[in-house]
Amino acid sequence: MSKGIISKDEDYSQWFNDLVIKADLAEHSAVRGCMVIKPYGYSIWEKMQAALDQMFKDTGHSNAYFPLFIPKSFFSKEASHVDGFAKECAVVTHYRLKNDGNGNIIVDEDAKLEEELIVRPTSETIIWNTYRGWIQSYRDLPLLINQWANVVRWEMRTRLFLRTTEFLWQEGHTAHATAEEAIAETEQMLNVYADFAENWLALPVIKGRKTANERFAGALDTYCIEALMQDGKALQAGTSHFLGQNFAKAFDVKFANKEGKLDFVWATSWGVSTRLMGALVMAHSDDAGLVLPPKLAPTQVVIVPIFRSDEELAQISEYVTALTKELKAKNIRVKYDNRDTQRPGFKFAEYELKGIPLRVAIGGRDLANGTVELARRDTKTKETVQQAGLADVIDNLLVEIQANIYQKALNFRNENTREANSYEEFKKMLDDTPGFISAHWDGTPETEERIKQETKATIRCIPLDNKLEAGTCILSGKPSIQRVLFARAY
RNA sequence: CGGGAUGUAGCGUAGCCCGGUAUCGCGCCACAUUUGGGAUGUGGAGGCCGCAGGUUCGAAUCCUGCCAUCCCGACCA
Numbered sequence: 025m026s027k028g029i030i031s032k033d034e035d036y037s038q039w040f041n042d043l044v045i046k047a048d049l050a051e052h053s054a055v056r057g058c059m060v061i062k063p064y065g066y067s068i069w070e071k072m073q074a075a076l077d078q079m080f081k082d083t084g085h086s087n088a089y090f091p092l093f094i095p096k097s098f099f100s101k102e103a104s105h106v107d108g109f110a111k112e113c114a115v116v117t118h119y120r121l122k123n124d125g126n127g128n129i130i131v132d133e134d135a136k137l138e139e140e141l142i143v144r145p146t147s148e149t150i151i152w153n154t155y156r157g158w159i160q161s162y163r164d165l166p167l168l169i170n171q172w173a174n175v176v177r178w179e180m181r182t183r184l185f186l187r188t189t190e191f192l193w194q195e196g197h198t199a200h201a202t203a204e205e206a207i208a209e210t211e212q213m214l215n216v217y218a219d220f221a222e223n224w225l226a227l228p229v230i231k232g233r234k235t236a237n238e239r240f241a242g243a244l245d246t247y248c249i250e251a252l253m254q255d256g257k258a259l260q261a262g263t264s265h266f267l268g269q270n271f272a273k274a275f276d277v278k279f280a281n282k283e284g285k286l287d288f289v290w291a292t293s294w295g296v297s298t299r300l301m302g303a304l305v306m307a308h309s310d311d312a313g314l315v316l317p318p319k320l321a322p323t324q325v326v327i328v329p330i331f332r333s334d335e336e337l338a339q340i341s342e343y344v345t346a347l348t349k350e351l352k353a354k355n356i357r358v359k360y361d362n363r364d365t366q367r368p369g370f371k372f373a374e375y376e377l378k379g380i381p382l383r384v385a386i387g388g389r390d391l392a393n394g395t396v397e398l399a400r401r402d403t404k405t406k407e408t409v410q411q412a413g414l415a416d417v418i419d420n421l422l423v424e425i426q427a428n429i430y431q432k433a434l435n436f437r438n439e440n441t442r443e444a445n446s447y448e449e450f451k452k453m454l455d456d457t458p459g460f461i462s463a464h465w466d467g468t469p470e471t472e473e474r475i476k477q478e479t480k481a482t483i484r485c486i487p488l489d490n491k492l493e494a495g496t497c498i499l500s501g502k503p504s505i506q507r508v509l510f511a512r513a514y
Numbered sequence: 515c516g517g518g519a520u521g522u523a524g525c526g527u528a529g530c531c532c533g534g535u536a537u538c539g540c541g542c543c544a545c546a547u548u549u550g551g552g553a554u555g556u557g558g559a560g561g562c563c564g565c566a567g568g569u570u571c572g573a574a575u576c577c578u579g580c581c582a583u584c585c586c587g588a589c590c591a
Binding site: 111187260262263300332364372373374514 | 515548586588589591
């Protein structure tokens with residue numbers, strides 16, 4: 025176990041907190057519920073952004089930016105939307121401070137805003153108000169826009185990365201001429217998220233739809249990807265919404281179709297957030313620290329020299345310079361840690377904590393033998409390998425590590441996905457063997473709500489690849505046409 | 515917002531019941547010896563004891579108020 029990190033078996037949530045802090049990803053700020061994302065954490069987020077951004081552009085989307093503030097009146101235009109967000113909005117009421125004469129800075133009551141501004145919890149309203157001016161004809165469609173932004177949701181309880189008051193995300197907002205096209209877009213972006221989760225985060229996800237209860241405020245249908253964390257709790261990793269014509273109607277966004285008739289536009293929105301950082305940590309890491317998938321690791325290979333004298337270091341450095349050049353030619357992100365202020369053992373522990381996928385150690389012994397010591401973070405194994413052809417070995421290993429981390433997470437999820445056929449069995453599983461539970465449900469919000477009240481488990485999704493299967497609801501005993509996926513969730 | 519707890523050096527803590535300006539460890543700085551898994555020794559620096567009042571000759575300690583954080587609920591990307 026690493027210094028200052030509690031074992032994840034002993035206290036999972038404390039382990040997560042320790043890890044985020046010790047690995048230097050983020051820290052609590054002076055502002056309630058808001059975190060400072062530190063350089064190392066932010067560099068991982070930037071890797072995620074870069075990959076996602078490219079995927080959005082490859083599917084025809086463009087980035088734009090809309091205001092942080094939204095006039096309060098916009099919110100009341102879509103009834104279920106305001107219901108969903110009203111309780112967690114930060115509101116700007118004044119635009120000036122003043123000195124009260126006693127050395128205190130106070131809000132200047134004379135500077136009250138005519139209409140209060142809401143700090144965006146999500147941007148549907150301001151964006152659809154803007155789209156009204158951008159769309160007149162079917163020729164203006166589809167409109168495919170994404171924005172990278174921060175949003176604020178005044179949550180009661182916050183946790184680093186998983187639920188902070190302010191968080192970073194991207195939100196896509198698209199407009200289409202037909203429902204079919206909007207639904208296809210919703211599904212396409214869900215697939216982009218699943219692709220990203222599996223191929224970059226090395227995180228297997230279940231694609232599915234939310235029940236009416238769990239649907240986004242203002243959506244007709246909410247699709248999601250659900251992942252399983254190492255403590256057996258589910259985490260919603262991304263959502264994609266089919267908004268129908270709700271926002272078009274609320275903001276009067278009409279277009280002339282090919283027949284010259286006016287119709288309301290069909291909408292989607294979709295987003296992933298810095299919560300993915302939490303998913304990344306919780307899915308793969310261990311008691312020694314982070315385990316980063318090579319594709320997202322800011323540094324993929326760290327080289328640690330072991331030396332007794334300046335002369336020895338100079339000899340090692342000469343070899344490392346050549347190796348580094350080779351690795352960089354293969355687009356491998358490599359760091360040479362030749363600090364003489366820390367000893368090798370300290371560096372080993374530090375890079376394990378930070379999740380660097382591969383470590384190369386090289387000392388006098390290796391120089392004599394033409395070898396290096398190569399250590400994998402994911403398996404914690406190390407071996408002595410020949411210097412000749414090392415760059416290729418490393419290149420291949422990074423691919424293997426990415427695949428291994430994914431496979432490990434997939435095995436874990438498979439081992440912790442179970443079928444329950446009675447309510448007793450269901451409750452026992454939740455307590456004894458947490459994970460996904462596939463069970464029959466009668467399709468009513470009442471049953472869903474009662475299960476949630478009694479067990480804290482929610483329906484994570486109705487998987488898209490579900491097979492229809494007649495059965496009886498575990499709670500009500502009423503007929504059911506399919507199993508749905510339950511879990512306790514973050 | 516309800517229930518519980520905690521605020522003492524960068525971090526973790528002792529002292530509080532029973533008032534007398536603060537203990538220990540990690541980390542930090544200097545030097546020496548070290549360097550293949552978180553080094554050792556010697557010396558050193560670092561504190562408005564969460565904030566504001568009150569009691570007292572004297573408050574980290576007692577009293578009141580406030581603020582913040584954490585844990586458990588309801589809410590949630």
